[in-house]
Amino acid sequence: MSWIDIPDGSPFGADNLPLGVFRHGDQEPRIGAAIGDQIIDLAPVASAELADVFAQPTLNAFLALGRPVWSETRAWLLDLVNDRDAVEPHLIPQSAVTMLLPIEVGDYVDFYASEQHATNLGRLFRPDAEPLLPNWKHLPVGYHGRAGTVVASGTDIVRPSGQLKAPDAAAPTYGPSQRLDIEVELGYVVGTPSALGKPVSVEDFHEHVYGVVVVNDWSARDIQGWEYVPLGPFLGKSFATSISPWVVSLDALESATVDLPAQDPPVLPYLAGKNLVNYDITFEVRINGHLVSTPPYRDIYWSPAQMLAHMTVNGASIRTGDLYASGTVSGTEQDQLGSLIELTKAGREPITVDGKDYTFLQDGDEVTITAHAGPIGLGEVTGRITPAVS
Amino acid sequence: MSWIDIPDGSPFGADNLPLGVFRHGDQEPRIGAAIGDQIIDLAPVASAELADVFAQPTLNAFLALGRPVWSETRAWLLDLVNDRDAVEPHLIPQSAVTMLLPIEVGDYVDFYASEQHATNLGRLFRPDAEPLLPNWKHLPVGYHGRAGTVVASGTDIVRPSGQLKAPDAAAPTYGPSQRLDIEVELGYVVGTPSALGKPVSVEDFHEHVYGVVVVNDWSARDIQGWEYVPLGPFLGKSFATSISPWVVSLDALESATVDLPAQDPPVLPYLAGKNLVNYDITFEVRINGHLVSTPPYRDIYWSPAQMLAHMTVNGASIRTGDLYASGTVSGTEQDQLGSLIELTKAGREPITVDGKDYTFLQDGDEVTITAHAGPIGLGEVTGRITPAVS
Numbered sequence: 001m002s003w004i005d006i007p008d009g010s011p012f013g014a015d016n017l018p019l020g021v022f023r024h025g026d027q028e029p030r031i032g033a034a035i036g037d038q039i040i041d042l043a044p045v046a047s048a049e050l051a052d053v054f055a056q057p058t059l060n061a062f063l064a065l066g067r068p069v070w071s072e073t074r075a076w077l078l079d080l081v082n083d084r085d086a087v088e089p090h091l092i093p094q095s096a097v098t099m100l101l102p103i104e105v106g107d108y109v110d111f112y113a114s115e116q117h118a119t120n121l122g123r124l125f126r127p128d129a130e131p132l133l134p135n136w137k138h139l140p141v142g143y144h145g146r147a148g149t150v151v152a153s154g155t156d157i158v159r160p161s162g163q164l165k166a167p168d169a170a171a172p173t174y175g176p177s178q179r180l181d182i183e184v185e186l187g188y189v190v191g192t193p194s195a196l197g198k199p200v201s202v203e204d205f206h207e208h209v210y211g212v213v214v215v216n217d218w219s220a221r222d223i224q225g226w227e228y229v230p231l232g233p234f235l236g237k238s239f240a241t242s243i244s245p246w247v248v249s250l251d252a253l254e255s256a257t258v259d260l261p262a263q264d265p266p267v268l269p270y271l272a273g274k275n276l277v278n279y280d281i282t283f284e285v286r287i288n289g290h291l292v293s294t295p296p297y298r299d300i301y302w303s304p305a306q307m308l309a310h311m312t313v314n315g316a317s318i319r320t321g322d323l324y325a326s327g328t329v330s331g332t333e334q335d336q337l338g339s340l341i342e343l344t345k346a347g348r349e350p351i352t353v354d355g356k357d358y359t360f361l362q363d364g365d366e367v368t369i370t371a372h373a374g375p376i377g378l379g380e381v382t383g384r385i386t387p388a389v390s
Numbered sequence: 391m392s393w394i395d396i397p398d399g400s401p402f403g404a405d406n407l408p409l410g411v412f413r414h415g416d417q418e419p420r421i422g423a424a425i426g427d428q429i430i431d432l433a434p435v436a437s438a439e440l441a442d443v444f445a446q447p448t449l450n451a452f453l454a455l456g457r458p459v460w461s462e463t464r465a466w467l468l469d470l471v472n473d474r475d476a477v478e479p480h481l482i483p484q485s486a487v488t489m490l491l492p493i494e495v496g497d498y499v500d501f502y503a504s505e506q507h508a509t510n511l512g513r514l515f516r517p518d519a520e521p522l523l524p525n526w527k528h529l530p531v532g533y534h535g536r537a538g539t540v541v542a543s544g545t546d547i548v549r550p551s552g553q554l555k556a557p558d559a560a561a562p563t564y565g566p567s568q569r570l571d572i573e574v575e576l577g578y579v580v581g582t583p584s585a586l587g588k589p590v591s592v593e594d595f596h597e598h599v600y601g602v603v604v605v606n607d608w609s610a611r612d613i614q615g616w617e618y619v620p621l622g623p624f625l626g627k628s629f630a631t632s633i634s635p636w637v638v639s640l641d642a643l644e645s646a647t648v649d650l651p652a653q654d655p656p657v658l659p660y661l662a663g664k665n666l667v668n669y670d671i672t673f674e675v676r677i678n679g680h681l682v683s684t685p686p687y688r689d690i691y692w693s694p695a696q697m698l699a700h701m702t703v704n705g706a707s708i709r710t711g712d713l714y715a716s717g718t719v720s721g722t723e724q725d726q727l728g729s730l731i732e733l734t735k736a737g738r739e740p741i742t743v744d745g746k747d748y749t750f751l752q753d754g755d756e757v758t759i760t761a762h763a764g765p766i767g768l769g770e771v772t773g774r775i776t777p778a779v780s
Binding site: 106112135139145151155172173174220232233234235239269270310313314315389 | 496588613703705
């Protein structure tokens with residue numbers, strides 16, 4: 001790769017080649033592959049069949065082509081980057097484009113798959129009880145989020161307003177959330193759909209899932225706390241979910257595959273399988289440029305193959321463009337927690353950001369989450385908080 | 391209307407004219423209006439602009455045109471049906487077509503807006519506590535369902551399998567749901583989208599919502615019971631939600647508008663407004679042709695305008711094709727309950743269907759829900775249970 005200058009520490013080396021959707025000037029959005037700090041504009045260099053697919057404003061048409069085409073395309077891309085004559089005329093600096101939402105999201109499901117996160121929240125919300133609920137180790141707990149408010153990295157996040165009620169207040173009030181939070185998550189992007197009524201087995205994970213993105217599932221803890229019993233989170237989450245622009249393929253992540261932690265009690269047969277994948281990915285969370293946490297994904301309890309099998313065990317179908325996320329990723333150490341509610345013990349123990357006490361997000365704050373699996377980078381998801389509208 | 395034969399009791403008189411998507415033989419799906427037991431094939435009789443829109447396989451492009459076009463189109467249709475020369479060549483018997491899903495569903499939200507239903511479930515699940523939770527009269531409780539498994543009326547419903555756990559069992563087992571249920575609901579179809587970060591006020595309900603469908607939100611109570619704490623219903627609901635094929639416009643329903651029941655305690659200002667609509671609609675639920683319940687919509691606690699304002703108060707945007715449903719509609723009488731779990735007191739007190747004791751749905755059973763607002767019919771949603779796949 002001597003001919004392309006890939007900066008040291010770039011997330012996008014010649015063996016990663018994630019796909020994303022960019023807008024260059026006033027041209028129509030289309031699909032590119034990242035390499036270093038450049039983009040390969042794929043439509044003009046691809047075969048006739050794929051040229052149409054890469055000229056689309058989302059990855060969905062490509063994702064719908066399925067695993068054999070994904071693998072062929074990856075092999076082609078790995079070769080292509082060595083062909084200076086073919087590629088060089090179609091390189092565009094990443095600094096010259098706007099990255100857009102890479103997929104048209106079908107359904108968005110959010111899991112709750114980090115034992116450490118679920119335990120931390122249990123201790124905060126139910127201090128006198130077992131922190132994990134009885135179902136937690138039997139199934140990957142999840143719920144549906146709002147697909148229509150999954151937004152591209154860089155989209156401003158308007159502070160949400162809604163009903164807030166302190167535990168000792170007689171009635172709720174209306175106002176801007178005072179406990180606006182982040183959730184650091186890994187998101188899985190579905191390519192190949194399944195038929196209604198036909199569960200997807202854990203073994204078929206790689207047939208259906210194309211790759212991953214970094215997710216920041218913004219959360220308003222005060223809105224959530226008042227609304228969520230008995231039907232779960234709704235407006236405390238639905239105002240925005242930001243995702244990173246580059247979809248990193250499972251193929252590129254293969255070197256980062258690790259075994260799942262031991263699962264005890266044993267899971268039911270539909271969740272069991274050999275070689276259930278997990279990934280050794282580390283996140284870095286920065287608020288206004290200051291590192292506040294480095295959550296590790298590798299110890300997450302549930303495999304994404306188990307999440308997929310569980311999500312479809314009742315016959316629910318999946319569609320191209322569906323997104324399912326891990327839920328907040330937290331490690332065992334204070335500097336590995338994936339949300340401010342955990343980092344600050346529900347706001348009672350501020351952390352220090354840029355020399356100042358810090359609890360929840362303030363207007364103007366910018367949160368950036370990056371992730372990498374060894375040398376394979378996932379890039380970043382970022383968003384800035386703007387004041388509530390009245 | 392002497393020239394079209396509209397059978398007595400037809401849901402689709404000349405002042406209703408609901409829109410739906412039909413497939414006729416091997417022709418491409420397109421949009422029609424129902425009248426009596428006929429369909430007016432709209433693309434060939436419409437203006438050039440609307441001809442394209444009515445040749446689409448979903449209503450979404452029409453819905454995106456917004457309230458002024460919806461009103462003009464209704465006025466045009468009300469005139470058109472008097473023009474025998476124009477219409478007669480484009481009538482197709484409903485018996486000759488297959489009705490398809492009328493919309494491409496964006497997000498699907500399910501509310502919980504019937505006080506009687508929420509009270510009944512509270513009594514069943516928490517017999518020693520207040521049946522309504524503290525938030526219930528302050529906000530319309532809701533959650534996101536699975537948009538990708540909203541299916542057309544007539545689609546077979548495969549009995550879902552999943553994790554089941556009796557309260558006294560040590561661990562869950564895997565198997566087909568034994569407590570498969572219906573939920574009788576009214577669904578609201580969004581036409582005009584809103585911008586991210588901009589709440590929709592209760593006054594703007596008619597600007598954004600085009601019309602209604604009948605919803606059967608199939609539910610597996612045993613799967614739901616084990617999974618739903620703390621993040622809400624997921625696989626107990628996500629296997630299928632059936633909707634009726636004909637979307638009845640709010641304009642056609644206007645004669646059925648009624649006032650909301652009094653709301654006490656008073657709601658917060660963002661949920662308050664003059665003339666909050668409700669509708670005097672009655673459902674009829676039949677299992678294998680036998681009438682089992684007639685839930686009344688008119689006493690539902692929350693207006694659909696309030697549901698819309700609440701769903702967006704945090705800045706969440708809505709999209710053309712979004713569907714939001716009322717939640718199960720139950721009246722005060724035993725023969726007005728909108729689910730089998732209520733009709734049978736969680737299976738403890740069977741009802742009689744066709745002379746036999748009946749609790750939850752059996753393989754082969756067909757459930758048909760019809761609804762009408764006086765002479766304005768909403769048509770029907772139907773589905774048959776097929777055995778679980780192993």
